[in-house]
Amino acid sequence: MKPRDLFVLVGIIGIVLMMVVPIPTVMLDVLLVINISLALMILLVAMNTTDALQFSIFPSMLLITTLFRLALNVSTTRNILSKGEAGHVVETFGSFVAGDNLVVGFVVFLILVIVQFIVITKGSERVAEVAARFTLDAMPGKQMSIDADLNAGMINEQQARERRKKIENEADFYGAMDGASKFVKGDAIAGIVILIINLIGGLIIGMLFLNKSAAESAALFSKLTIGDGLVSQIPALLISTAAGLIVTRATSEGNLASDITGQILAYPKLLYVVAATVFVLGTFTPIGPTATYPLAIVLVISARRMQTNLSRKQAEEEQMEEEQQIEEVRSPESVISLLQIDPIEFEFGYGLIPLADTQQGGDLLDRIILIRRQCALELGIVVPVIRIRDNIQLKPNEYVIKIKGNTVAGGELLLNHYLAMSPGFDDDSVTGIETTEPAFGLPALWIDEATKERAELASYTVVDPPSVVATHLTEIIKKHSYELLGRQETKALVDNVRESYPALVDELIPSILSIGDIQKVLAKLLREKISVRDMVTILETLADYGTYTKDPDILTEYVRQALSRQITLQYSDRGDSLKVITVGPSLEKKIAEAVQQTEQGSYLALDPSSSQIIYHRLNEQVSKAIQTGQQPVILTSPTIRMYLRQLLERTMQDIPVLSYSELEPSVEIQSMGVVNL
Structure with a gap:
C-alpha cells in the first residue's frame, strides 16, 4: 500500500473516531482551518474543470467532507457543552460576525443556512436528478452513434471503446451526484438541529453546572454556538457551490473563468448600453453621481479596451490564417488536394456569369436540381454534385462540360438572344446569326427579341440560353452516365434496395456476385441508354443467373431480356x-x-x-x-x-x-x- 493510500484510510477512520473521542481545542482549531481550506480547494477545482468527468471523484468527496463537518460539529458541541469553550477559531468567528449584538449573529447564520439549503442545495439536487435521467435516456442513442461512426470508418476500435467508456462514466457520475446531493441537504438540516441543541443545552449547563445567570449563559453559549455554526456552514456553502457548478456546467473548451470572460464579455458594445443606463440613474434619480459616474466611466473604458483587443485579435487570426494557407501551399502535402477530380464540371466564361448569379436573375442552379431529378427518374442513378465555376481562360460567351476532369462538350451562348431551330423548311423573314444547336448538332439561328415572335409564328422551335445549357448538360449526363456510376455509387443503389428487399441483396452479395460485378452490368446497361431504375428486377435476374456465369456481357443480356417490357416501351410507339x-x-x-x-x-x-x-x-x-x-x-x-x-x-x-x-x-x-x- 502506498503512503498516500494509507493516509486516506487513516484520515477516514480518524473522522469516525472524532465523533466519539474528545479532541483538544488546539487540534480542533487546526482541523477547522483544514476544513475551510479543503472546501475552498474543492470549489477552485470545480471552477477550473472543463468536463464533469475531470472531477469524477466529487460525489465521494462530497460524502467525506460532509462526514468531516459533522464530526467537527460533534467535537465542537462536546467542548461547548462540557467546557464552555471551543477554541480560538470558533470564538473568533462568533465575535467577529456577531460582535456585541447576538441577534445580528443569529440572522447572519440563518441567512447562510437558508441560502445553502433552499437556493443552492435544492437547485443542485434538481439539476443532478434531471441530468442523471437525461444521461441514462440518451445512452442508447449515443451508443448507436458510436457504432455508426465505427462502421463508417470514422473512428477505430480503440476510440470506440474510449467513447463508450466515457458515456458509461457520465451515466455513473450523474447518478452518483443525484444521490450525493442528498448529503448536502442533510448537512444543512443537521446544522440547524445542532444550533438549537447548543443553545438549549448551553443555557441548561451554564445555569445548573457552571453557576452562571441566564443572561451570562445566553451571552456565552450564544456566541460560541453562532461561531460553531458559521465555521461549519461556510465550508458547507463553498462545497454546495462547487456541487452546483459541477452539475450545471456543460462540456466546454475552457474553465469557468475563461467561459465567463469569453462569453459574457464577448459583446463590448453592450457595455456602452449598461454605462448609459448607470449614468442616467445617477443623473435623474436620488442615487447621485458619486456611486454611478465612476462605474459608468469604468464601463466605457472597459468596452473601449475590449473592442481594441477584439480588433487586434481578429487581425492576428486573419494574418495567422493567411500564413497557414501560404504554408499549406508550400508544404508537400498540399499537392494531395489537387488530385481530387470532380465527376461533372460546368465551366463558363465571364460573359455567362449572369446564368449562375441569382442576383442577376440566373436560375442555372435550380435547373441543375431539376436535371438531377430528371436523371434519377429516367436513368435510375443519382447524378453527383455538378461543380459550377467561371474560367477566365475561356471566351466570354463560351462554356465547357467536363466529365472526370476531361472536356467532353462545349458551346457558345448569346445571352440577349434566343436559339431558333428550323422546322424543316426555312423562312426568309427569320434572320439571325447562324450556329449549331449544341445538344443534338442541328443547324440553328441566334435571333433577337424582335425576331422571336416571327420565328414562333413560322413554327421555329425557340429556346432561351439557360434552356440550351440545361438541355445540353442533360444529354451529356445521359450519354456519359455509365462513367459516373462507380462501385461506391453502385453500393448506394444496392443499399437503397436492401431497405425494402433485404433477402434479395443478402442472397446476391457477396456470395454470388460482388459490387464490382453488379457495377459492370449496370454500366453496360447505361452505356446503351437502358434505365437501371428497376433495380429489383435487375438484382433478381443477377441472382438467378449469377450462379452459372460471371461474364458481365452475358449477364447483361439476361438482364436486358428481363427488362423486355421497359425496352419495348422505350423504343416502340406506345x-x-x-x-x-x-x-x-x-x-x-x-x-x-x-x-x-x-x-x-x-x-x-x-x-x-x-x-x-x-x-x-x-x-x-x-x-x-x-x-x-x-x-x-x-x-x-x-x-x-x-x-x-x-x-x-x-x-x-x-x-x-x-x-x-x-x-x-x-x-x-x-x-x-x-x-x-
Whole structure:
C-alpha cells in the first residue's frame, strides 16, 4: 500500500473516531482551518474543470467532507457543552460576525443556512436528478452513434471503446451526484438541529453546572454556538457551490473563468448600453453621481479596451490564417488536394456569369436540381454534385462540360438572344446569326427579341440560353452516365434496395456476385441508354443467373431480356408497333462465325474488309430511316446482339441494337429494311 493510500484510510477512520473521542481545542482549531481550506480547494477545482468527468471523484468527496463537518460539529458541541469553550477559531468567528449584538449573529447564520439549503442545495439536487435521467435516456442513442461512426470508418476500435467508456462514466457520475446531493441537504438540516441543541443545552449547563445567570449563559453559549455554526456552514456553502457548478456546467473548451470572460464579455458594445443606463440613474434619480459616474466611466473604458483587443485579435487570426494557407501551399502535402477530380464540371466564361448569379436573375442552379431529378427518374442513378465555376481562360460567351476532369462538350451562348431551330423548311423573314444547336448538332439561328415572335409564328422551335445549357448538360449526363456510376455509387443503389428487399441483396452479395460485378452490368446497361431504375428486377435476374456465369456481357443480356417490357416501351410507339432495320441471315452467320471463345470470355474477330462492308450496308439502311423521319433501331437475334453492338460501338454508338428476346410478344414489328452481305 502506498503512503498516500494509507493516509486516506487513516484520515477516514480518524473522522469516525472524532465523533466519539474528545479532541483538544488546539487540534480542533487546526482541523477547522483544514476544513475551510479543503472546501475552498474543492470549489477552485470545480471552477477550473472543463468536463464533469475531470472531477469524477466529487460525489465521494462530497460524502467525506460532509462526514468531516459533522464530526467537527460533534467535537465542537462536546467542548461547548462540557467546557464552555471551543477554541480560538470558533470564538473568533462568533465575535467577529456577531460582535456585541447576538441577534445580528443569529440572522447572519440563518441567512447562510437558508441560502445553502433552499437556493443552492435544492437547485443542485434538481439539476443532478434531471441530468442523471437525461444521461441514462440518451445512452442508447449515443451508443448507436458510436457504432455508426465505427462502421463508417470514422473512428477505430480503440476510440470506440474510449467513447463508450466515457458515456458509461457520465451515466455513473450523474447518478452518483443525484444521490450525493442528498448529503448536502442533510448537512444543512443537521446544522440547524445542532444550533438549537447548543443553545438549549448551553443555557441548561451554564445555569445548573457552571453557576452562571441566564443572561451570562445566553451571552456565552450564544456566541460560541453562532461561531460553531458559521465555521461549519461556510465550508458547507463553498462545497454546495462547487456541487452546483459541477452539475450545471456543460462540456466546454475552457474553465469557468475563461467561459465567463469569453462569453459574457464577448459583446463590448453592450457595455456602452449598461454605462448609459448607470449614468442616467445617477443623473435623474436620488442615487447621485458619486456611486454611478465612476462605474459608468469604468464601463466605457472597459468596452473601449475590449473592442481594441477584439480588433487586434481578429487581425492576428486573419494574418495567422493567411500564413497557414501560404504554408499549406508550400508544404508537400498540399499537392494531395489537387488530385481530387470532380465527376461533372460546368465551366463558363465571364460573359455567362449572369446564368449562375441569382442576383442577376440566373436560375442555372435550380435547373441543375431539376436535371438531377430528371436523371434519377429516367436513368435510375443519382447524378453527383455538378461543380459550377467561371474560367477566365475561356471566351466570354463560351462554356465547357467536363466529365472526370476531361472536356467532353462545349458551346457558345448569346445571352440577349434566343436559339431558333428550323422546322424543316426555312423562312426568309427569320434572320439571325447562324450556329449549331449544341445538344443534338442541328443547324440553328441566334435571333433577337424582335425576331422571336416571327420565328414562333413560322413554327421555329425557340429556346432561351439557360434552356440550351440545361438541355445540353442533360444529354451529356445521359450519354456519359455509365462513367459516373462507380462501385461506391453502385453500393448506394444496392443499399437503397436492401431497405425494402433485404433477402434479395443478402442472397446476391457477396456470395454470388460482388459490387464490382453488379457495377459492370449496370454500366453496360447505361452505356446503351437502358434505365437501371428497376433495380429489383435487375438484382433478381443477377441472382438467378449469377450462379452459372460471371461474364458481365452475358449477364447483361439476361438482364436486358428481363427488362423486355421497359425496352419495348422505350423504343416502340406506345408499345404497339416498332419500326426496325433487320439483320439478315447472311450477316448473322458471318458475325456468329467470327466469334472467338477464350478463357477470359468471347469476343468478335472480324477482318477489316468485312467490317467495312458491314458498316457500309448498315449505314445505308440507317440513312434511309433518318431521311423518312424515323428513329433507326437495329433488330437481330439474341446470340449475336452483343457482338453486333461491340462492332458498332465507335461508329454508330447512338443507334440502339435490340434482340427479339428483348421485345414483348404483343408489339408489332415493322421492317424498314434488311441488312445482308
